[in-house]
Every structure is written in structure tokens, then in C-alpha cells.
Amino acid sequence: MKFSELEVSEEIRKATDRMGFTEMTPIQEQAIPVAKTGVDLIGQAQTGTGKTTAFGIPMIESADPSNYDIQGVVITPTRELAIQNAQELNALGYYKKVRTAAIYGGQDIQRQIRDLKKRPSIISATPGRLLDHIKRRTIRLDQIKIIVLDEADEMLNMGFIDDIHEILENTPEERQTLLFSATMPRPIQVLAEKFMRDPKKVQIKAKTLTVSLIEQNFVKVKEPDKFDALTRFLDIQMPERAIVFGRTKRRVDELMRALQKRGYEAEGIHGDLTQSKRDLVLRRFKQNEVKLLVATDVAARGLDISNVTHVYNFDLPQDPESYVHRIGRTGRAGKTGLALTFITPNEFPHLRSIERLTKQPMKQVSAPSYEEALAGQQKVAVDTLRSSLEKDNYHAYEAKAQELLSNNDAEDVVAAALKVLTKEPDTTPVRLTREAPLMVKRNSHHSQQHGSRGKGFYSRSREFEHRQNSGYRGRGRQRSQHF
Numbered sequence: 001m002k003f004s005e006l007e008v009s010e011e012i013r014k015a016t017d018r019m020g021f022t023e024m025t026p027i028q029e030q031a032i033p034v035a036k037t038g039v040d041l042i043g044q045a046q047t048g049t050g051k052t053t054a055f056g057i058p059m060i061e062s063a064d065p066s067n068y069d070i071q072g073v074v075i076t077p078t079r080e081l082a083i084q085n086a087q088e089l090n091a092l093g094y095y096k097k098v099r100t101a102a103i104y105g106g107q108d109i110q111r112q113i114r115d116l117k118k119r120p121s122i123i124s125a126t127p128g129r130l131l132d133h134i135k136r137r138t139i140r141l142d143q144i145k146i147i148v149l150d151e152a153d154e155m156l157n158m159g160f161i162d163d164i165h166e167i168l169e170n171t172p173e174e175r176q177t178l179l180f181s182a183t184m185p186r187p188i189q190v191l192a193e194k195f196m197r198d199p200k201k202v203q204i205k206a207k208t209l210t211v212s213l214i215e216q217n218f219v220k221v222k223e224p225d226k227f228d229a230l231t232r233f234l235d236i237q238m239p240e241r242a243i244v245f246g247r248t249k250r251r252v253d254e255l256m257r258a259l260q261k262r263g264y265e266a267e268g269i270h271g272d273l274t275q276s277k278r279d280l281v282l283r284r285f286k287q288n289e290v291k292l293l294v295a296t297d298v299a300a301r302g303l304d305i306s307n308v309t310h311v312y313n314f315d316l317p318q319d320p321e322s323y324v325h326r327i328g329r330t331g332r333a334g335k336t337g338l339a340l341t342f343i344t345p346n347e348f349p350h351l352r353s354i355e356r357l358t359k360q361p362m363k364q365v366s367a368p369s370y371e372e373a374l375a376g377q378q379k380v381a382v383d384t385l386r387s388s389l390e391k392d393n394y395h396a397y398e399a400k401a402q403e404l405l406s407n408n409d410a411e412d413v414v415a416a417a418l419k420v421l422t423k424e425p426d427t428t429p430v431r432l433t434r435e436a437p438l439m440v441k442r443n444s445h446h447s448q449q450h451g452s453r454g455k456g457f458y459s460r461s462r463e464f465e466h467r468q469n470s471g472y473r474g475r476g477r478q479r480s481q482h483f
Ligand SMILES: Nc1ncnc2c1ncn2[C@@H]1O[C@H](COP(=O)(O)OP(=O)(O)OP(=O)(O)O)[C@@H](O)[C@H]1O
Pocket: 020, 021, 022, 023, 024, 025, 028, 045, 046, 047, 048, 049, 050, 051, 052, 053, 181, 182, 301, 302, 303, 304, 328, 329, 332, 333
């Protein structure tokens, strides 16, 4: 079905047109008409299939820009996602003149207060900062009509649940509540139904939980060999734009430095960086100034960066759902992608639990040898040379070529030129602190949640457990500190 056939105001149809959308995606086609009737809704569809617009249209449609109250709220687990959702809502509200403000931690609160004085109709926020504003009375939610929990399962996970409850207490009881995510574990749905009113479920049924356009591979590699394997894969696969996920903030810092040391353009993103640094790194990645983004799970959910061709899970994620979201950073909006997951020998049970959740077996590949990586890079050099020949723009170099050929064998000259052009696999020694393999924890929080009898789900990282016991106030803060 096309947006032009959707029963919405002309301003919204024009906005989707301006955004370049013609056909609706399945979640949009099915969720928008239901949400417009005002009922509560749980929407589940694969990553990259347009859930933002699916909740965005009913929000913009119900907002009245001549009313000065905040009428809608979208809550997300990360700051970058709050910014991104605000951008999409502003695009959808362009002709109707419905304004959305992004409200998130790490940005000057006075600046946000000034923004709020301009009376946005919708707020796209992270929970902690939203609560700060509620307490300062710079945001009132008593007139809202719609609240959306984007990445709902993550928002209702142990880390954010208290904040969400506190936010909900500040909203009118007759509000409409919408939950969206690509993953929706059963226990989270049960929990959600406690604060929703008879929610309708719109689940886009697919054979697999992950998008079929993403090729999913894994490589078995011992911890000390992981980094060499990574750089050889990079040399062979030559991703246009890739995200490398590491387990902890320290790991991300070390990986980024190690990659840079071997001559790759890489930048890191995690929760210990200042927000301006996070913004800068993401901007450089989006603008293709760096090809590799090394990230914790702070970049796992929701981020929509076009042309991410590869996702490397250098470390396994903490839980199978995170795997689904991480690899979903590629293969978006109909594009193809490749995901490669590194598994150390004793992490195999985790691989199987991921496959059980995704219903998609991963294909085993082997780590390229030095020679294979070299052959890959040589091919790049040959291709570069060939395309230069085709461009026919090297005539200014002909005199020098003749000079070289008068004293040397032609084959030697070309071979030497190729050597210079080839980025040979770099074996510069690097130091990475050894990561312990993920533990299989019986009766863990996750295993109970998924009703899987404690087999094969993961324990939280040591860092997380340490933080849990280290007196941070509010569980939501602990969770956001984690990545
Ligand atoms: N109807 C459409 N036609 C074409 N492109 C679309 C359409 N709807 C959304 N898109 C584009 O598809 C991309 C993915 O959309 P979006 O970020 O909303 O996915 P999502 O389902 O929320 O994914 P995730 O689960 O990763 O958060 C965006 O670039 C968006 O602009």
C-alpha cells in the first residue's frame, strides 16, 4: 500500500513524499491505522523496517501545533537515538508545523530549557534527563496524548524500568501507550501489559527474527588471535562502512587504538566519552570521514546510518537480543549487509542461543591467512591500476615510465609499482587486555525472562555487576552507565 492511499492529513502525505517514501513498509501499513484509532499497541518488526515512521505518523497526526502543551513523548535508551528520532519526527511534522525537541543527557540543560520555551509539541528523550526536567518543572507531561517507548524491551529491562515507571506516573491515565522494538521477549510483554490498556499486538511475522538481507557468519578464533583475524577480514572484505562491537568501554578504546596503529581509520564511541565527542565521532562516521566505528552496545539499537555494509561482533553481545539489534545496523531499508561474529572456543553455547532466538543458523567461515589477506589487498592495487588505465589520464607520467623501462625489466617495474600501491597486511604488534569469555550463567535474569530454564543465556559483564553493587543511584542510571 502506498502512503498516498493512507488516510492521513495532506500535510503528512506531503511530508512522506518529501522524505522519499512511496510504499509503506509492512509495520507501517499495519500499525498506523490501528494506532490512529487511539488504542494501545505493541509493535514488533525486524530492524531497519521503518518503525520510527510507524509510530511517528500517529503522533504527528494527533498533535495540534496551535496547542502550547507537550502532547507526545518518545523515550529511547540512548542519546543518539533521541536525536535521530527527533529528526525523523521533525521531518514528518514539517508541513503540519509540529515541532519535536530532543531532550537528552550530556547536553547543557539551560539550552534545553530555552528550547522548551519555544513550545515543542513532542519530546524525544532519554529517561534520566526527562526526569530531571520533570523534577525542575521545565517539562510537564500532564497533557500528553501519546507516549512511545522505542526499543521498548530495552526500556523495560532491569536498567530502565524504575525510570519508566516514574515517567509514566507523571502522565495522564487515559494516554495512549505505544511500544516498539525488533525484539519483544515474552516476560517483557507481560510486564508491559500491566501499564497498558488492552494492547493490540501488531507483529510482522517473518520466518526469522533477523533480516534475510543480512548474511550471518561466524569465525571460531582463540582470544589472542582475534585481532589479527579482524584486520585480515578487513583487508579482504574491505567494508565501505563498518561497525566493530566490543564488550566494554575499555575494550573499545583499546581496539580503536590498535586499529589505528595498524593503519585503519577508526573512531570509538561509548558512554564514558563526552557528548560532544560522541556527536563528533558519529558525525565523522556518517560523513564517511572514518570507515570504522568501534562501539559498545551504545550503538547497538535503533541507529540508522546509511550504507553500513559490515558489522563485526569482535566480542559476543551480553544477550541474544543485543545480537539482533547490533547486526541490524546493516541490511536496512532493503539493502544487503554482512555480519561476522567472533567466537572463542568456550563461547559456543552462546552462539547456539543466538541461533535459537533468530531462527537463523550462522555460517562458519575461517579466518583468512596472511597470504589470503595479501592477495585481497593486491587485488585492490591491481583494480586501482586498471581503473587508472581506463581513465586514460596518466600521460604526464609517460616520460618517467620510459626512463624506468630503459634500465629495468617491464615486469619488475609493474611488480614494484604494485607493491607500492598495496596496503600489505600490517602485523604491527598490538596489546589488547585479555577479555574473559562470556559465562553461561544458570538462572540468570535473562534466562528466567526468556523461560529457557537457564541454559545458554548470558550473565551481565563484570563491569555491569560491579556497577550494580557500587552504589549508583537509580537502576536506570546503572544501565546507561553500562555502555
Ligand atoms: N516506507 C518507507 N520507504 C522507504 N524507506 C523507508 C520507509 N520507512 C522508513 N524508511 C527508511 O528506512 C530506514 C529504517 O527505518 P527505521 O530507522 O525507522 O527502522 P526501525 O524499524 O526503527 O529499525 P531498528 O529496529 O533498527 O530501530 C530509515 O532510513 C528510514 O528513513
